[in-house]
Amino acid sequence: MVYHSFALPLICFTTLWGLVGGVAPFFVPKGPNRGVIITSLILTAVCCYLFWLIAILAQVNPLFGPQLKNETVWYLRYFWE
Amino acid sequence: MGALFRSEEVCLVQLFLQSGSAYNCVSELGELGLVEFRDLNTQVNSFQRKFISEVRRCEEMETTFAFLEQEIGRSLWPPLIGPLPVPSPAPFAPQPRELMAIEEESERLAWELREVSRNRDSLRSQLTLLSQYRGVLIQTHPLTASQAPPPPQSLETAALMDHRQDTRLCFVAGVVHPWKVPVFERLLWRACRGYIIVDFREMEQRLEVPETGEKVHWMVFLISFWGDQIGQKVKKICDCFHTHTFAYPEHTAEREEILIGLQNRIMDITTVLSQTEGYLQQLLARCVVALPRWKVSVAKCKAVQTVLNLCSPSVTDKCLIAEAWCPARKLLLLQSALIEGTRKSGSMVDSFYNRLPSPGSPPTLFTTNSFTSAFQSLVEAYGVAAYREINPAVFTIVTFPFLFAVMFGDVGHGLLMALAALWMIRQDTPKNIRSSNELWRLFYEGRFLILLMGLFSIYTGAIYNECFSKGLSLFPSGWHLQPMNWSDETLRGNQFLTLDPSVSGVFLGPYPFGIDPMWHLANNHLSFLNSYKMKMSVITGVLHMTFGVCLSFFNYSHRGQWSSVFLVLLPELLFLQSLFGYLLVLVVLKWLLFGPAASDTAPSILVHFINMFLMADSKDNTPLFSGQGQQHPLVTDTSSINTLHGDLERGEREEDEEVIEKFDAAEVFMEQAIHTIEFCLGCISNTASYLRLWALSLAHAQLSDVLWVMVMRISLSWQGMLGSVVLAVVFSLFALLTVSILLVMEGLSAFLHALRLHWVEFQHKFYSGTGYKLNPFSFSSIIDSL
Numbered sequence: 001m002v003y004h005s006f007a008l009p010l011i012c013f014t015t016l017w018g019l020v021g022g023v024a025p026f027f028v029p030k031g032p033n034r035g036v037i038i039t040s041l042i043l044t045a046v047c048c049y050l051f052w053l054i055a056i057l058a059q060v061n062p063l064f065g066p067q068l069k070n071e072t073v074w075y076l077r078y079f080w081e
Numbered sequence: 082m083g084a085l086f087r088s089e090e091v092c093l094v095q096l097f098l099q100s101g102s103a104y105n106c107v108s109e110l111g112e113l114g115l116v117e118f119r120d121l122n123t124q125v126n127s128f129q130r131k132f133i134s135e136v137r138r139c140e141e142m143e144t145t146f147a148f149l150e151q152e153i154g155r156s157l158w159p160p161l162i163g164p165l166p167v168p169s170p171a172p173f174a175p176q177p178r179e180l181m182a183i184e185e186e187s188e189r190l191a192w193e194l195r196e197v198s199r200n201r202d203s204l205r206s207q208l209t210l211l212s213q214y215r216g217v218l219i220q221t222h223p224l225t226a227s228q229a230p231p232p233p234q235s236l237e238t239a240a241l242m243d244h245r246q247d248t249r250l251c252f253v254a255g256v257v258h259p260w261k262v263p264v265f266e267r268l269l270w271r272a273c274r275g276y277i278i279v280d281f282r283e284m285e286q287r288l289e290v291p292e293t294g295e296k297v298h299w300m301v302f303l304i305s306f307w308g309d310q311i312g313q314k315v316k317k318i319c320d321c322f323h324t325h326t327f328a329y330p331e332h333t334a335e336r337e338e339i340l341i342g343l344q345n346r347i348m349d350i351t352t353v354l355s356q357t358e359g360y361l362q363q364l365l366a367r368c369v370v371a372l373p374r375w376k377v378s379v380a381k382c383k384a385v386q387t388v389l390n391l392c393s394p395s396v397t398d399k400c401l402i403a404e405a406w407c408p409a410r411k412l413l414l415l416q417s418a419l420i421e422g423t424r425k426s427g428s429m430v431d432s433f434y435n436r437l438p439s440p441g442s443p444p445t446l447f448t449t450n451s452f453t454s455a456f457q458s459l460v461e462a463y464g465v466a467a468y469r470e471i472n473p474a475v476f477t478i479v480t481f482p483f484l485f486a487v488m489f490g491d492v493g494h495g496l497l498m499a500l501a502a503l504w505m506i507r508q509d510t511p512k513n514i515r516s517s518n519e520l521w522r523l524f525y526e527g528r529f530l531i532l533l534m535g536l537f538s539i540y541t542g543a544i545y546n547e548c549f550s551k552g553l554s555l556f557p558s559g560w561h562l563q564p565m566n567w568s569d570e571t572l573r574g575n576q577f578l579t580l581d582p583s584v585s586g587v588f589l590g591p592y593p594f595g596i597d598p599m600w601h602l603a604n605n606h607l608s609f610l611n612s613y614k615m616k617m618s619v620i621t622g623v624l625h626m627t628f629g630v631c632l633s634f635f636n637y638s639h640r641g642q643w644s645s646v647f648l649v650l651l652p653e654l655l656f657l658q659s660l661f662g663y664l665l666v667l668v669v670l671k672w673l674l675f676g677p678a679a680s681d682t683a684p685s686i687l688v689h690f691i692n693m694f695l696m697a698d699s700k701d702n703t704p705l706f707s708g709q710g711q712q713h714p715l716v717t718d719t720s721s722i723n724t725l726h727g728d729l730e731r732g733e734r735e736e737d738e739e740v741i742e743k744f745d746a747a748e749v750f751m752e753q754a755i756h757t758i759e760f761c762l763g764c765i766s767n768t769a770s771y772l773r774l775w776a777l778s779l780a781h782a783q784l785s786d787v788l789w790v791m792v793m794r795i796s797l798s799w800q801g802m803l804g805s806v807v808l809a810v811v812f813s814l815f816a817l818l819t820v821s822i823l824l825v826m827e828g829l830s831a832f833l834h835a836l837r838l839h840w841v842e843f844q845h846k847f848y849s850g851t852g853y854k855l856n857p858f859s860f861s862s863i864i865d866s867l
Contacts, residue, residue: 003589003590004556004559004589004590004591005590006590006591008593009593009594032084032448033450035085035086035475036085036453036475036478039475039476039478040478040479043476043478043479043480043483044479044483047479047480047483048483048540050620050621050624051483051487051540051541051544051617052544052594052595054613054616054617054620055544055595055596055613055617056591056592056593057669057672057673058612058613058616058617058672059559059591059596059597059613060591060672060673061672061673061674061675061676061677062588062609062677063582063675063676063677063680063683064579064582064608064609064677064680065560065579065580065581065582065587065588066560066579066580066599066600066602066603066604066605066606066609067577067578067579067580067603067604067605068577068578068579068580068602068603068604069576069577069604070572070573070575070576070577070578072602073562073567073572073578074572076562076602077562077563080557080558080562
């Protein structure tokens with residue numbers, strides 16, 4: 001009976017991608033490619049964070065549940081729980 | 082931001098090149114690859130230009146080189162593997178003295194080669210003829226030696242033979258091509274009707290046919306006949322079939338003598354031939370050593386002369402004037418190149434440059450390294466950026482692999498792709514960079530792109546929870562079966578049972594990273610995944626397009642078109658956000674506010690959206706938030722009013738600005754109206770176009786699932802020792818199908834669709850792509866094409 005919280009992953013991933021997109025750009029060494037690297041870091045952080053966020057938001061309030069075969073139910077009852 | 086955000090500043094310079102040092106200055110510029118020369122002599126015919134004789138000379142030398150290369154290809158033994166080596170370091174453009182030396186030497190070599198080849202060919206044909214003669218004598222020896230003496234004259238034959246002039250037995254001997262033998266024989270028989278005897282023997286040695294050079298077994302034939310007329314007929318037929326006939330003496334002793342003489346002659350000719358061959362190989366070896374440097378030197382000289390043809394002579398004819406496009410930050414380098422050229426030619430007078438104002442739009446220049454060049458070429462395949470326009474390639478570095486990965490998401494396939502890309506990155510040898518295999522070069526130049534695509538695919542695959550179509554259970558699932566309290570009879574009685582999230586304890590919180598693995602085992606997983614992926618596609622699409630519209634701000638601000646910001650950009654943004662931004666808000670609200678408890682009465686976003694447009698209301702569709710009914714008309718009105726307003730204002734503003742020039746007010750309004758309609762309809766169709774993200778990821782997931790179920794699972798359920806053999810065979814089939822269908826075919830398909838989304842939906846919002854590239858005069862590109 002594992003309870004998954006919603007807040008903990010939210011905080012973790014927000015900080016992770018926030019670090020990648022907001023803090024790492026300040027540590028990029030000066031050079032001709034600095035602008036490109038900073039843009040890439042910010043875009044990566046935004047895209048990956050958004051993708052993860054959509055996935056978890058879609059599952060936080062499910063309107064219907066999975067439909068399993070009876071053999072699968074039997075197997076899962078004894079092996080997963 | 083640097084070189085990639087906008088194209089570099091390019092200015093027009095006028096170069097004054099002193100006549101003595103013009104050649105050296107231009108060759109210095111060619112070594113650097115700095116500037117693009119403009120043609121100042123467009124009205125002059127190409128045959129009337131100043132340096133046309135020099136160019137002609139170079140072209141003649143190039144023809145000689147082509148002949149030398151052809152001879153090398155034809156006769157060098159052992160043959161060269163691959164093309165001629167590229168000389169390193171590359172020689173400089175030759176001075177006039179060096180050029181003359183190259184010309185003399187190459188022509189002498191070519192003349193000698195021609196002579197030697199001719200000699201060798203004639204020696205070879207002589208040898209063939211002699212060998213054939215020898216073959217004839219040897220092969221027919223048993224025939225004539227065992228010949229019976231002519232039949233004694235009897236009464237009947239005497240009468241017949243009285244009509245003939247002579248009754249001596251004559252011979253015609255020779256060789257004929259083996260393919261012509263049946264026809265030859267038949268024709269002889271038909272023509273001479275039994276008054277001849279023909280014998281065919283195959284030669285032991287293979288000798289070559291002079292025309293084609295291939296070696297065949299010639300057929301020796303011996304025709305014995307009586308009578309002169311028959312003789313004429315036979316000779317004519319032999320000529321007709323291109324046979325080689327030889328004098329055939331009747332007596333054996335004579336034949337022996339001729340045979341010995343032939344043997345001696347053949348030995349002599351063979352010796353001479355081998356010496357000739359040796360000399361030929363020597364000449365060819367000299368060619369192989371010298372030719373690469375000559376080719377590069379002459380190519381450089383020709384290029385410089387062609388550029389000098391583009392310059393116009395000054396009034397006093399003491400210096401040449403050239404116009405070139407030069408990047409603004411490299412002007413000092415240009416100056417130093419001119420000084421260097423002057424120094425090399427030993428001239429006292431300096432060449433200098435002068436900056437001119439640019440007529441029209443300068444060319445665009447982006448400095449890319451091996452990482453960014455792949456993305457830049459993706460964008461340029463659509464169109465080269467206009468001068469100083471925002472370059473979408475900077476953003477494409479991340480958004481393109483990301484959109485690809487959304488359509489390709491699978492951890493296993495992404496891993497394979499990333500590993501393949503890493504292997505290609507390690508293959509950094511010059512042989513691979515200059516490979517002549519077009520397909521390999523295509524993949525090699527995109528190796529960083531493929532690496533990024535693979536890495537992002539690993540991430541999206543982890544979120545989709547797909548690894549070779551199996552789910553990964555990193556965390557325990559959020560769905561639990563025990564609280565449903567199904568008894569064994571229920572299990573035996575029903576084949577399918579649905580988990581109900583409204584029962585307490587069944588659903589305990591969302592899976593922290595990605596899609597819950599329980600959905601992989603469910604029969605109705607597509608119902609959930611389709612809804613999730615469709616909403617994800619629309620969200621991604623709206624955000625991508627909003628980003629594109631916002632980027633046009635930078636273009637307007639750079640050109641100082643602040644009116645466009647208020648009259649075009651803001652209305653576009655408002656329209657987009659009030660319709661599709663609102664849709665996004667509805668989607669997120671539905672996710673957050675409506676749970677399993679309210680699953681019966683959950684609102685349908687689609688119906689709400691349609692009603693908003695029709696300004697109608699469905700009674701049994703619950704509003705998402707209080708006051709939604711009143712919001713809808715407001716939203717629709719806002720969007721429609723502001724686009725019209727923007728359109729009118731823009732038209733008015735254009736009219737004010739261009740009141741001096743003659744134009745058609747109606748035309749401007751029409752243009753703006755078309756642009757408005759295009760944008761509005763385009764928004765809707767482009768948003769729907771992003772649904773391909775859902776469609777392709779679904780196709781990929783289903784394909785890999787089918788491959789697993791139909792191929793791999795069969796072998797894994799086979800038992801016993803035979804099962805291990807079956808497993809090995811089936812796994813190789815599985816691997817082959819995975820690579821060819823899922824990696825190559827699906828990869829190319831997702832690549833294409835991601836590219837289309839970038840080109841049409843994203844770039845159309847802000848990118849015009851109507852520029853032209855700066856094509857600098859550079860020797861390295863000339864050498865690469867050799």
